[in-house]
Amino acid sequence: SYVLTQPPSVSVAPGQTARITCGGNNIGSKSVHWYQQKPGQAPVLVVYDDSDRPSGIPERFSGSNSGNTATLTISRVEAGDEADYYCQVWDSSSDLWVFGGGTKLTVL
Amino acid sequence: QLQLQESGPGLVKPSETLSLTCTVSGGSISSSSYYWGWIRQPPGKGLEWIGSIYYSGSTYYNPSLKSRVTISVDTSKNQFSLKLSSVTAADTAVYYCARNTAMVRLYDYWGQGTLVTVSS
Numbered sequence: 163s164y165v166l167t168q169p170p171s172v173s174v175a176p177g178q179t180a181r182i183t184c185g186g187n188n189i190g191s192k193s194v195h196w197y198q199q200k201p202g203q204a205p206v207l208v209v210y211d212d213s214d215r216p217s218g219i220p221e222r223f224s225g226s227n228s229g230n231t232a233t234l235t236i237s238r239v240e241a242g243d244e245a246d247y248y249c250q251v252w253d254s255s256s257d258l259w260v261f262g263g264g265t266k267l268t269v270l
Numbered sequence: 271q272l273q274l275q276e277s278g279p280g281l282v283k284p285s286e287t288l289s290l291t292c293t294v295s296g297g298s299i300s301s302s303s304y305y306w307g308w309i310r311q312p313p314g315k316g317l318e319w320i321g322s323i324y325y326s327g328s329t330y331y332n333p334s335l336k337s338r339v340t341i342s343v344d345t346s347k348n349q350f351s352l353k354l355s356s357v358t359a360a361d362t363a364v365y366y367c368a369r370n371t372a373m374v375r376l377y378d379y380w381g382q383g384t385l386v387t388v389s390s
Contacts, residue, residue: 262316
């Protein structure tokens with residue numbers, strides 16, 4: 163089955179840029195969605211279709227996807243961005259939904 | 271505003287069947303534009319997709335759980351349900367129900383989640 167690989171943790175200072183990667187075989191051919199999850203809360207969609215933002219999500223959140231890696235970029239990181247982030251795709255070849263293992267973003 | 275609410279026992283004994291229901295309000299579960307899914311999260315761990323169902327009854331299951339999972343839909347009650355059989359402590363998790371768009375297969379609305387503990 164299709165596997166998505168994320169780094170367990172990423173640390174960044176306030177005001178800097180955080181980049182969280184999501185690796186998968188030819189992931190560039192799939193639509194990647196990103197979710198933010200804060201402790202005790204349900205996940206929230208922050209980027210969909212590789213690089214689009216739902217209404218209400220700050221422009222600081224952006225995404226890209228090419229080759230074997232998709233990336234969630236958070237510019238001008240704030241303390242409130244500290245959370246777990248998950249990538250997700252739908253594997254059309256098997257009709258299965260797949261989540262990455264998650265990345266904990268720490269704001270120093 | 272669409273809302274999803276999970277309900278069911280918070281404690282299940284080992285070897286028994288876990289049963290949860292998700293009630294959808296503010297929208298119809300019979301829409302052809304959406305799938306409805308279950309996702310779980312063991313304490314301190316990541317998200318795991320369990321399965322999804324279309325209003326027509328078509329189901330899709332995580333291969334690792336397929337032999338134990340049944341997802342069903344009741345359009346008359348605007349609900350869909352999860353049954354997971356032969357549970358063990360490894361099935362202890364927060365269980366979320368969520369709406370999945372048919373076009374791009376993302377989860378746009380989630381329930382608040384419900385903790386199910388497997389213990390005797």
